[in-house]
Amino acid sequence: MSAQPNRGSPCEPRLPLYNPAMDLAARRKHFRQLHASGCFVIPNPWDVGSARYLQGLGFQALATTSSGAAWSRGQPDGGMGLEDTLAHLREMVAATELPVNADFEAGFAPDAAGVARNVRAAIDTGIAGLSIEDSTGDAAQPLRELASAVERMRAARAAIGESGADVLLVGRAENFFAGVPDLDDAIRRLQAYAEAGADCLYAPGIQTREQIAAVVAAVAPKPVNLLIGSASPLMLDDVAALGVRRISVGGALARSAWGGFQRAAQLIAKEGRFDGFAGAASGQELNAFFRGSR
Secondary structure, eight states, rough: OOOOOOOOTSSOOOOOOTTTTTTTTHHHHHHHHHSSOOOOOOOOOOOOHHHHHHHHHHHHHHHHOOHHHHHHTTOOOOOHHHHHHHHHHHHHHHOSSSEEEETTTTSEEEEEEEHHHHHHHTTTTTTTTEEEBBBOSSSSOOBEEEHHHHHHHHHHHHHHHHHTTTOOOEEEETTTTTOOHHHHHHHHHHHHHHHHHEEEOOOOOOHHHHHHHHHHHHTTTTTEEEEOSOSSSSOOOHHHHOOEEEEETHHHHHHHHHHHHHHHHHHHHHHOOOOTTTTOOOOHHHHHHTTTOO
16 A cells, blocks of 8 residues: 655645646656555645645645535535636646646536547646546436447547646546446446546445445456545555555545534624634644745
8 A cells, every 4th residue: 555655744844836847747657656556545625725735744646626626616516617627727736746636527518529628628737637527417317328428538538648648537437426326337337438548437425345346346457536525434444455546535625624614603603602713723833834835
């Protein structure tokens, strides 16, 4: 299992200046190497500060979160359009030295040609990877027909190939998030996406050891991403033993931050109490950390 490097206290000034001339190819190469063996955590920051803090903790790569980014802009998940998403990706790539995987939702296009065009635009932001999901946002038909979803995955793969950039493609089967918790169908979709060129496979919402092991076995030897977005009895070593290559947390860190904010703000608004600040981060420590991150 790949260990997380320990850079010491996150309050220490550990982060070097961002170098805009840094070789993106080297970041992308490192990102692909992370998927070759072992298991690593790829946490999901939602803004520049959270990205730099996570780098300071020693994580080896970061992934954006569509929900966390949208909430920070006062929008629901899925509310950010293509241009806002591309601007967010540029901001996140510039924030740290780490490879950044983009939560690129369904590609922001109704057809495969549009997905290809938008993937090319995403690559230009400097990302090291991106995911394409198969949900529609339509409650009546929450998942795309498999043939259409595969066509879109192939278009994303072709766009990456034409770019010449070694960007990793993640295929997402949204069954468990879209209200269609059919493991067999999710596996069929993931296998089809792997065949269409996805480098890493992801079925957000699977939770049990049996589900995880089944997905890992079905798409082997390609790597699997596991979402752990809520309290789980599984530890990193447990997940690694199941054969998962990477673990993401989705919007969970953003929701944790919002949870503290909501509790404190609601106590003030509803009860006139200020004890909701207990457990708040130290401003002195945050200032010390970010002085070293500029």
